[in-house]
Amino acid sequence: MMRSLTDSWELGGVHVPNRVMLAPLAGIGNWFVRLQAKRYGAGMAVSEMVSSFGIHHGNEKTCTEMLRIHPEERRVGTDGSGGVTSLQLFGQDPDVMRSAAASVARVGGVDIIDLNMGCPVPKVMKTGAGAAMLKDPDTAVAVATAAREGSGLPVTVKLRSGERKGDRSGLDLAHRLVAEAGVAAITFHPRSAQVHHKGVPDYDLARELVETLPAPVILTGGLQDVASIRSAFEYTGAEAVMLARGCLGNPWLFAQVLGLREEPPTRAEVLDELDWVMDRAVEHLGPDRGGRYLRKFYPWYVTTLGEGTALQQALQQTSTVEEARAVLAPLRDAAAAAA
Structure with missing residues (x-):
């Protein structure tokens, strides 16, 4: 049966309006990044990775900033149905995960819980979380079961192919998570944790998982x-694709993949979008923290603008949104004159 990326589908009983999603981007995927993806057509957006321990112990930053679901997130979507929101948790303790998942469900606005069992960052793996769970499948199954039972929401799990090159433990764990923990879908990144984001993803391995797993597989990596x-x-x-680095500074990619537009963004569009991001960062963190936080965003938009190191360096030296807007003013004037 022919499928299209624009087709709607069901994920654990949740209606998803299309098959193009925003991946969980660690340290990036806050509410306004998710909202941006949905504005450009993403049928579902997953939050940045959130510590189950932080939620369980009531860490203020975790509970007030990282769990924030903005009302506008519920009012966007290409078919008017609203975008689906998934919140990603990580952690290796089933009891803590059960508690955290229950807290997330009480927040409201979260449709799905995603579990990170693929993060290759050493500080995460050394705790036994992330990709380290590939070596401890019994605990992984217990954690996923706890998340599902604690929240009452559909649970998905993001996995790598294995810990090291040639390791296929991710496939084995995917089958156990579906069969024993009742996981609704697997997001599969067909690279090992060892290579992080380097090299070509093994799409043959992803195809094998799709053909053998009795649950939806969401593909990510190299897109x-x-x-x-x-x-x-x-x-x-x-069943669907999940966009990550390719959409940073380029949310138009969602619209292009869905066939909603073909042309690349104009310079004026990029500058307008960056202006929107700057406003949202201030709304999220306030003028001081927001201005500093935006330094990680500027490189992506500078690349999309086709500008070089001079603009990059100038923006990195700013500490406020006002300073950054002053740096960008000549580009905005030039774009307006060319329109």
Whole structure:
């Protein structure tokens, strides 16, 4: 049966309006990044990775900033149905995960809980969380079961192919998570934790998982442009695709993949979008923290603008949004004159 990325589908009983999603971007995927993806067509957006221990112990930053679900997130979507929100948790303790998942469900506005069992960062793995769970499948199954029972929400799990090159433990764990923990879907990144984001993803392995797993597989990894995204979706037979680094500074990628537009953004559009991001960062963190936080965002938009190191360096030296807007003013004037 032919499928299209624009087709709606059901994930654990949740209606998802299309098959293009925003991946959980650690340290990035806050409410306004998710909202941005949905504005450009993403059918579902996953939050940045949130510590189950932080929620369980009531850490103020975790509970007030990272668990924030903005009302506008519920009012966007290409078909008017609103975008689906998934909140990603990590942690290796089933009891703590049960508590955290219950707290997330009480917050409201979260449709799905995603569990990170693929993060390759050493400080996460050394706690036994992230990709370290590939080596401890019994605990992984217990954690996923606890999240599902604690929240009452559908649970998905993001996995790597294995810990090291040639390791296929991710496939084995995927089957156990579905069969024993009742996981609703697996998000599969067909690279090992060892290589992080380097090298070509093993889409043959992803296709094998799709063909053998009795649950939806969401594909992520290496999906940088329209052609590669559509090709990987068709080749693997995945239920959906999840965009990560390719959409940073380029949310138009969602619209292009969905066939809502073909042309790249104009310079004026990029500058307008960056202005929107700057406003949202201030709304999220206040003028001082927001101004500093935006330094991680500027490089992506500078690249999309086609500018070089001079603009990059100038923006990195700013500490407030006002200073950054002053740096960008000549580009905005030039874009307006060319319009």
